[in-house]
Amino acid sequence: MNTLRSERTPIEPPLLSVRGLRVGFKVDRRINEVVHGVDFDVHPGETVAIVGESGSGKSTTVHALIDLLPGTGKVTGGSIMWNGKELVGANRRTMESLRGREIGLVPQDPMSNLNPVWSVGFQVEEAIRANGLAQGRAEVHRRAVAVLEQAGLKDAETRMKQYPHQFSGGMKQRALIGIGLSADPQLLIADEPTSALDVTVQRVVLDHLESRTRELGTAVVFVTHDLGLAAERAQKLIVMYRGNIVEAGPSREILANPQHPYTKRLVSAAPSLASRRLGSKPELPPAPAESFDLAAIAEPDAKPVVTAQPMIEVENLTKMYKLRTGNFGSKDFVAVSDATFQIHRGETMALVGESGSGKSTIAKMVLQIEKPTSGTIRIEGNDTAALSGAQLFDLRSRLQPVFQDPYGSLDPLMSIGNSIAEPLNVHGVGDRSTRRQRVLELLDQVALPRALATRYPNELSGGQRQRVAVARGLALNPDILVLDEAVSALDVLVQAQILDLLASLQREMDLTYLFITHDLAVVRLIADRVCVMEAGRIVEQASVDEVFDNPQQPYTQRLLDAIPGRDIELGV
Template sequence: MSAATTGNEEQQMKPVLSVRDLRVAFKVDKAPKEVLHGVSFDVYPGETVAIVGESGSGKSTTMHAVMNLLPGTGHITAGSIDWQGRELVGIGRREMESIRGREIGLVPQDPMSNLNPVWSVGFQVEEAIRANGLAKGRKEVHARAVEVLEQAGLQNAEQRMKQFPHQFSGGMKQRALIGIGLSAEPELLIADEPTSALDVTVQRVVLDHLEHLTSQLGTAVVFITHDLGLAAERAEKLIVMYQGNIVESGPSREILERPQHPYTKRLVAAAPSLASRRIGSDATIPAAPTGTLDVAAIAEGLGSEVRPNDPVIEVSGLGKVYKIRKGSFGSEDFHAVSGATFTVNRGETMALVGESGSGKSTIAKMVLQLEKPSSGTIRIAGKETAGMSRAELFDLRRTLQPVFQDPYGSLDPLHNIGNTIMEPLHIHNVGDAASRKARVNELLDQVSLPRELATRYPNELSGGQRQRVAVARGLALKPDILVLDEAVSALDVLVQAQILDLLAELQRELGLTYLFITHDLAVVRLIADRVCVMQQGKIVEQATTDEVFENPQQEYTKNLLAAIPGAKIELGVS
């Protein structure tokens, strides 16, 4: 009896994935450059593992190597990847394709570049279901597609399937990819920043579903994430990576409550969930390690420059109606924004928060004059934008600059990074060639990117690095107003801290005004003076940041705050 029990325990303890001494190199100038230096870890059936670390630390590269999906010139130079007793290093293409999707699922980091813009979302989900042999017949495939999208938290899945990726918000596109990744109910799901584009309430729905898979089906999940709150709350095991090495691993809460490695301590000190709690309390704020965010300085700096009687952005009764196709020839009205009214004062940060699809980004596009309002008015520095000539709009855009949500879609793949950052200077004829180059170097320094990246192209950069390039481009003209649409959502906590610190410093020095669109409430607490909470296209609550966080009036706002991952977990630096 005891021998049988021991045998069962040994069987249960056998890892589903075992990686040993994995080394990966990329060819740079015809010479191999090693980016993973002997990585080893195990993933057990039903286990949830989180891999954290700054952008470029090797998180995504490690798991892409497991699936034989290394980009460009990347290749495995040494090591072993054991998948349920099968060696994946050197495996044939057809064998690997039979494992991908069915046995090992992937939710990729970037929703836009992984959804084909010419096909409807429904068609692409159905295609994945057919490829994995999950259903037969048109009706069965369609029903399964609707089911997986609903499981991934997409509302009105039946209607939404007819739409194309450009008609989805970033969060909705992310949910479609999650649905595809989960459709085959794989034994291991690799989720690369699966919730970076999701608001906290939808994030909770999706993560609850992943948890259900883990417990009911024995699915193992590997999160690649920069969200320490998510890692602490959802993962049993934490792997911390730095410069291609695993520097610390073990039980998640133990590592985040009592980090041992200096790098892990820096990560925890810079976590915005931790910072936001400190700003809201009277507790003494311990000194942050060098290079991390001085949350106290930001908290004091923001608000001190605000001049409440100097409105810069005035939005009144703003509305936007889209036509959605219905049937063969008909269409119906979709009210993306209804009656939005708010004012942003000079030197102030106004945050628009709410669920994905609530209308935040649509308002940002209308303020930037990228979309025309269906109703209402927008005044920038006292001038109504509706009647502006092309010349006036051109002048306006020099003082009003965007930082978009999707750095993959907003960076031209044919332009190197230096030319991308320099583009606004060219368009507005600012300076000569030498001064523009100097400004590019200055901006790269400000967003913590090495200057040698100026000659590289977007496909050679990680997601976080691309987001930093987008921020640098937005700052190039030294604008008066920045519209930041999820500008730090793809960044790891250390870089996020640096960017928020930079934005706060620029605001203090230059009196900049920010319209900050985000689903990350921890960041809102840190950076914003006032908050507009949006639900289904309407502003349901508007107050100072402290009032919204400490005394929310609407049930919807209370639900948003309650859904912040890891909010109740005590992180700390030992």
């Protein structure tokens, strides 16, 4: 049963009015309906957040509004009224004239929505020309630089010349946000617009969107799994579950007093909010609260975490890149400078900081994907620089990654089952039958249906793809997992399940985690110690409680202050 709250009736008519919207995908000559008659309005200047778990129909609903459904998807019923004009059944030219100019879109995936062979600046300028926003090369260039600066991208003039592979995930997302806002649209549809952004840049971007809404009357529809963002930024909240709207109304009212059982589950599982209220042992459904006591260090009879020999030792680690400056010139860019830390067996070390601070670069060097410019990395006392090829191959069976990008890290031509089994095949573990059984076990562990083993990445949501990436990382039962934004693309319920899974595996198998994230609330749930990084340097290093309760650096305090919804009280 839907739970709809009473709302103040706006004086202005709605900019967007959706009634009875149904969306289906053609499968084996039959239409499989995934959105079941949803109704909602968006008024000028209003910010609406649509929340729900992966597969609930959030992204499908907003893409149906502008006729950008993937594959065989189509609107099968209902009405979409835009400024009094019916969009269901509108021709291609009408829809193309709306997109960009009147309705902007920030897509969910920053990795696959930027062309790798064109510079970022060229792609922003292309959008500006296509929307008729400026004339002449100089004016288009000036507008492109301004757009990227407004989206929170530092040194936009220099970054214009670079290519997507030279940008971090957060930088790519900021570029897409700039493109979406370039035409000053009446409505901006933002599909997980800040999932790849660190909290400080997220605040810059959201403040910019809020000012645009206030000054120009631009409406914003957020699709998000971050309830903190929804509570802090949206006037109205729409909760979707299995293609239906189950609760809708004023956002803070819903989050303070959720009525529908599904909304209650979302609120209680949100780490960006609930972790501060419930402390270091939050109760996340369906797992018991005790499962988050990662190392049982508070128990007097617990086995000590710290051992004589650290699993990972990083000492004076530095990484320098050459950046092109034009006219065949280059300059040095120090991505990591003199980083030093240790991680002991059974411990979780979190690296936190803004995008571009050097977190992922350290992860790549630990994984031997990148070679350090200087410094030392030791795994169980062995200097990785001195290992032979065979020794490195053996090390990689015990040191497994879970990458930030669930789109780029999965082969689109390989089934989900084969992707998960790939590490088993490479390292010659088991036979065909035992590998298949292991794949099914891993799908169970990460809460995915076994039937997905025969599906392909383009048939899965972003959250489902990230769960596949986690399953693949666990395939070889490694000693060390390097998790680079491993839960950033997950909705709060699945995020809670994955964090609980990681905590359980750590206790059972004495695993060691290097956890890279921009979500400090997740750090409070999963990590024992924290390294805070700024501009390639570790500026603060301490236990989780010390960093959260008594930060020593102003930069660390800014990160904590920027957590969305951190001061908003929630109901249960």
